[in-house]
Amino acid sequence: xxxxxxxxxxxxxxxxxxxxxxxxxxxxxxxxxxxxxxxxxxxxxxxxxxxxxxxxxxxxxxxxxxxxxxxxxxxxxxxxxxxxxxxxxxxxxxxxxxxxxxxxxxxxxxxxxxxxxxxxxxxxxxxxxxxxxxxxxxxxxxxxxxxxxxxxxxxxxxxxxxxxxxxxxxxxxxxxxxxxxxxxxxxxxxxxxxxxxxxxxxxxxxxxxxxx
Numbered sequence: 001x002x003x004x005x006x007x008x009x010x011x012x013x014x015x016x017x018x019x020x021x022x023x024x025x026x027x028x029x030x031x032x033x034x035x036x037x038x039x040x041x042x043x044x045x046x047x048x049x050x051x052x053x054x055x056x057x058x059x060x061x062x063x064x065x066x067x068x069x070x071x072x073x074x075x076x077x078x079x080x081x082x083x084x085x086x087x088x089x090x091x092x093x094x095x096x097x098x099x100x101x102x103x104x105x106x107x108x109x110x111x112x113x114x115x116x117x118x119x120x121x122x123x124x125x126x127x128x129x130x131x132x133x134x135x136x137x138x139x140x141x142x143x144x145x146x147x148x149x150x151x152x153x154x155x156x157x158x159x160x161x162x163x164x165x166x167x168x169x170x171x172x173x174x175x176x177x178x179x180x181x182x183x184x185x186x187x188x189x190x191x192x193x194x195x196x197x198x199x200x201x202x203x204x205x206x207x208x209x210x211x212x
Contacts, residue, residue: 008064009034012096019083027072031065032080033089035072047074086146094143094163106137108166108191110173112153131156133164153177158185166191175200 010030018029038061039053054061054071061067072080112131129147134140145160147153153176161171161182167190173182175198186193197205 009096013092015092016084016088026069028066031067032072032077034065036077047077050077097140097142104135104138104165104169108169108171109134109136110157110171110177131160133160154179157182161185161189170194
């Protein structure tokens with residue numbers, strides 16, 4: 001019996017609809033997405049560095065991408081990623097991660113960070129804040145959720161937990177995530193948790209200090 005091949009990175013992201021009008025498509029959408037992913041994995045920080053990565057690795061990228069018009073500019077990367085449907089990208093990313101990482105075990109660290117250079121002072125757009133889940137044993141990001149501009153991590157963390165297969169894992173979160181609802185959500189996902197406790201949970205914090 002022939003061995004079943006694992007779908008390529010291109011297959012996982014083919015669900016994303018191209019938001020561009022036809023006459024503006026100098027580069028294939030999947031080429032843009034795959035170059036960006038490879039660049040970020042290799043340490044690129046921002047669209048300028050993604051473009052630089054693409055130019056340095058052009059011959060290698062051509063072995064599995066078409067790249068009829070070469071590497072997109074940093075402006076093209078920025079415009080395309082600002083326009084694509086984030087939910088479609090999230091589904092493709094989650095599918096890809098599941099395929100390459102195997103079963104998640106051990107510690108899954110939930111943490112929030114502000115995306116560098118994601119603000120736009122001219123338009124008054126605030127910086128993007130993301131909550132991510134990092135699998136320590138697998139050494140890979142399992143998923144991410146954008147924090148709503150009018151909300152905070154407390155509401156974003158349960159949304160992220162709903163996306164993850166956490167059975168048997170230990171989920172760690174800083175003091176922002178020390179909430180009953182979040183603890184219950186982790187238990188619902190058949191996982192254990194380690195939550196930091198600070199002054200935002202005054203009574204619990206005092207009780208711990210008393211016991212210690």
